[in-house]
Amino acid sequence: MATVTLQAQTYNDSVRVRTWSVYMQGGISSYHGVRSELFDNSKRTMAPDLNLGVKYNIQPWVRLGVNAGYTMLKSSGNHSLSITTTDHNFLIGDRTGTLELKSDRLQNLNNTYLAGVDANADFNILEIWPKRKAQWLSLYAGAGVGYMRGWNRNSQTWSYNERATATGDAYFNGYSHSYLKSSEDKKHFNALYIPLSLSLEFDIQRQLTLGVIGQYKCIPTKSDFSPKGIYSAGVVIRYNFVKSKSKLQRKQIADLYSELDASQVDCASAKATLQRQSREEMERLKKEADELKRQIESINSTAAGKGEETSAIIYFENDSWELSSKGGEQLQVLAEKLKTHPEKKIMLISSANTVGHENRNKKLSSNRLNTVKQFLLSQGVSDTQFKTEVSLGDYGMTTSSDCRRVIVITQP
Structure with a gap:
């Protein structure tokens, strides 16, 4: 009799073995060590951080991915610089006097827009315990290498105050002038970066995953206006291209029926084989019996004939x-x-x-x-x-x- 069994798949076997997923990540970011004096003594502010990507699960403990990201570096510095100059040959009418020019930088804004693409690998730390029951929970540590391009826009506003006097024995001339001036400068840079990440992810359903992620991008390339590093935190929404629970159960039932059909064919084949072997064994035994009978008859006849x-x-x-x-x-x-x-x-x-x-x-x-x-x-x-x-x-x-x-x- 044939026995049919349906081998139980673990959750990881059906969700994280040779499967694809896409994700969207959003959060905030900041930075440190920008390679430009324009950022010195500036106040750093948080900026949005967005990422889109695709992952391929090789096994429950490792996955590979490609990530495309966008973030900003923002800083502002008010009253951060004051300069005073003098000119002793300044003419006021037809008289010569001393001009004092005081320049105050009222605004120093930096907006750097960064777009990057990287390839990465993630390792599920919790798979150190492969037989754990909570396979819907994962803790991934990841690393990779990528390339980014940055566009920096620096805008400054200065106030200028000019004062001058020309005096003599019989005259006194005065001059005063105040005005504002704004300027804007644009630069760009290219840099390699190394992304490091740690993410905690929860499978809400087989096809939907939510998680939180912390990430640090190390930028070793010494390009003007590039930061030494960018750190960010955010949430992850992931869609897994796997069968839903109901579809998986339907497939398992179909597989079971298929195995039952195959077992019936095997049983019929085994029965036919046993019947054939039984016939062959009966024929062999009959031949042995006939041979023994012949030997006995030969022995009896020989013994009788030879005394x-x-x-x-x-x-x-x-x-x-x-x-x-x-x-x-x-x-x-x-x-x-x-x-x-x-x-x-x-x-x-x-x-x-x-x-x-x-x-x-x-x-x-x-x-x-x-x-x-x-x-x-x-x-x-x-x-x-x-x-x-x-x-x-x-x-x-x-x-x-x-x-x-x-x-x-x-x-x-």
């Missing part, structure tokens, strides 16, 4: 091939006669009664024949004197104890 005599009948205990003391005495007497008549030939016919299994009886019959032969050899009978050896098993026998025997026939 052969039964020299000894050695009986054995049930389920045994050990020689009894009486059997040993019979064989000793026979061995002495055979040694004095080396021209005589020996025929051995062994059998077992029908008690027990057929194969066991065959073994008993064969071992009894071998026991008698080995005893005669040990008593000095020549191996060349043994002409015929027939082991009948339980063929043609009954349950009688007289069937547990070896018949020794000598031929002139």
